[in-house]
Amino acid sequence: MAYKYDPTARYAKTHDWARVEGDLVACGISDYAQHALSDVVYIELPDVGTTITQGQVYSTVESVKAAEEVYAPVSGEIVEVNEALADAPELLNSDPYGAWIIKVRPSDLSELDSLMDAAAYEAFVQEEEKGGH
Amino acid sequence: MAETLKRTALYDEHRRLGGRMVPFAGWELPVQYDGTGPTVEHNAVRTQAGLFDIDHMGQVEVAGPDALPFLQRLQVSDLSDLPVRGARYSLMCYADGGVVDDIFVYRLGDQRWWVIVNAANRHKDVAWMQAHAVGFDVEIRDLSDETYMLALQGPLAQAVLQRLTPLDLNTVPFHTCAEAEVAGIPTLIGATGYTGEYGYELFFPAGEAVTMWRALLEAGRADGLLPCGLAARDSLRFEPCLPLYGHEIHAEVDPISARLGWAVSFAKGDFVGRDALLKVKLEGPKQVLVGFEMVDKGVPRGDYPVAVDGRVVGKVTTGMKAPTSGRFVGLAYVPVAHSAIGSPIDIVIRDQPKRAVVVKRPFYTPAYRRR
Numbered sequence: 342m343a344y345k346y347d348p349t350a351r352y353a354k355t356h357d358w359a360r361v362e363g364d365l366v367a368c369g370i371s372d373y374a375q376h377a378l379s380d381v382v383y384i385e386l387p388d389v390g391t392t393i394t395q396g397q398v399y400s401t402v403e404s405v406k407a408a409e410e411v412y413a414p415v416s417g418e419i420v421e422v423n424e425a426l427a428d429a430p431e432l433l434n435s436d437p438y439g440a441w442i443i444k445v446r447p448s449d450l451s452e453l454d455s456l457m458d459a460a461a462y463e464a465f466v467q468e469e470e471k472g473g474h
Numbered sequence: 475m476a477e478t479l480k481r482t483a484l485y486d487e488h489r490r491l492g493g494r495m496v497p498f499a500g501w502e503l504p505v506q507y508d509g510t511g512p513t514v515e516h517n518a519v520r521t522q523a524g525l526f527d528i529d530h531m532g533q534v535e536v537a538g539p540d541a542l543p544f545l546q547r548l549q550v551s552d553l554s555d556l557p558v559r560g561a562r563y564s565l566m567c568y569a570d571g572g573v574v575d576d577i578f579v580y581r582l583g584d585q586r587w588w589v590i591v592n593a594a595n596r597h598k599d600v601a602w603m604q605a606h607a608v609g610f611d612v613e614i615r616d617l618s619d620e621t622y623m624l625a626l627q628g629p630l631a632q633a634v635l636q637r638l639t640p641l642d643l644n645t646v647p648f649h650t651c652a653e654a655e656v657a658g659i660p661t662l663i664g665a666t667g668y669t670g671e672y673g674y675e676l677f678f679p680a681g682e683a684v685t686m687w688r689a690l691l692e693a694g695r696a697d698g699l700l701p702c703g704l705a706a707r708d709s710l711r712f713e714p715c716l717p718l719y720g721h722e723i724h725a726e727v728d729p730i731s732a733r734l735g736w737a738v739s740f741a742k743g744d745f746v747g748r749d750a751l752l753k754v755k756l757e758g759p760k761q762v763l764v765g766f767e768m769v770d771k772g773v774p775r776g777d778y779p780v781a782v783d784g785r786v787v788g789k790v791t792t793g794m795k796a797p798t799s800g801r802f803v804g805l806a807y808v809p810v811a812h813s814a815i816g817s818p819i820d821i822v823i824r825d826q827p828k829r830a831v832v833v834k835r836p837f838y839t840p841a842y843r844r845r
Contacts, residue, residue, distance in 0.1 A: 380513045382795040383773045403773040405512045
């Protein structure tokens with residue numbers, strides 16, 4: 342499968358992406374993640390003001406297939422939630438890099454260094470495809 | 475899992491069409507096709523037509539002078555009035571009323587019948603049938619391996635199939651069957667299905683599977699006919715509340731509690747499970763299958779607990795965002811006291827009770843039940 346990658350984002354092994362936007366970091370799920378999920382029907386959005394830690398579950402995405410947890414790629418305070426997803430969660434399928442889920446005021450930008458760039462993530466996905474399904 | 479999954483003759487066709495193959499009842503089948511996906515495939519069947527590989531389902535022939543009395547004893551419905559070329563939904567029950575399997579019965583001749591069984595139950599069912607054939611002059615033959623089965627479903631199914639057969643399909647009304655050539659292949663055409671739409675189930679020699687599959691897809695291309703996977707098959711049968719073995723029905727539940735009492739004939743005489751079912755009917759079931767809709771936000775799913783006042787009282791059998799209506803609905807077993815329309819119940823989603831309310835079933839009125 343050929344998946345899309347946002348070259349300006351960085352990626353966690355949990356298939357979550359983080360993208361610096363001004364002094365905030367937008368977070369979402371990758372094209373590979375949405376493809377594996379199949380049609381998304383619902384997302385449990387977190388509250389603005391919640392503090393999250395890198396690797397922590399901050400949302401649950403439900404597809405026709407299953408409920409999948411979404412992990413924070415960076416630590417910080419959630420300052421914006423993409424309310425458009427409440428009414429149109431399928432945007433996660435059609436535009437995974439446009440459909441950010443939260444914007445975070447990061448507490449430690451150096452955490453981004455622990456994430457993969459697009460090329461490294463693409464290689465990671467290809468390995469997953471070979472090994473798994 | 476060391477178990478080897480079986481592949482249907484269409485495995486390579488599915489892969490070529492972008493089928494995402496998953497294990498189901500011992501078979502490797504497409505759950506969806508990439509490029510369309512469950513929702514698009516579901517909608518195609520509701521508005522145009524869809525094609526399903528259901529070769530995993532079993533076909534068992536029952537033939538002989540005692541075929542009718544044998545079937546009358548084996549399953550719960552009264553087949554004495556089913557004419558030749560008729561087809562009917564029914565169930566086989568254990569003596570305690572639990573469901574062995576739900577089945578479709580076709581009468582192909584005066585003394586020749588076909589019983590269509592679920593893939594996961596095929597060998598169990600055939601053994602069950604053999605065990606109950608003692609004393610009856612019948613021959614029971616499992617024809618599943620040599621018989622291929624496809625389902626063509628949706629409002630345009632008749633138009634699509636008509637292009638491939640010389641038989642006037644207006645002469646094959648709903649829940650009847652006929653033998654004719656389809657794409658030059660000798661086929662048993664059943665005007666049956668499990669999607670809530672009009673359509674056909676086609677039975678033909680297994681060696682012709684690829685030819686038939688390609689001919690049907692080609693004949694329906696201009697009409698928007700899509701190959702459909704297991705996910706769409708599940709949501710399509712769920713909306714009209716057609717039960718699925720292993721979910722709404724199984725060995726631990728009887729047809730009365732599953733709201734399938736309409737299929738059971740107590741008047742026809744004795745049958746396996748009759749005493750137990752009559753007791754449930756007279757005394758009333760303890761738990762019944764209800765439809766519910768979420769009031770709080772959340773996606774209900776099979777096996778989620780149902781709670782009332784913080785106490786678990788039942789279990790969801792199937793739940794989802796119904797693709798046709800967009801409603802978050804489900805089916806669940808609850809005690810009779812909480813089964814009335816409007817009863818508040820909680821669905822426990824990831825340890826959180828979420829409010830739901832009992833609503834009318836079905837969630838989608840089948841095409842063949844509309845007036």
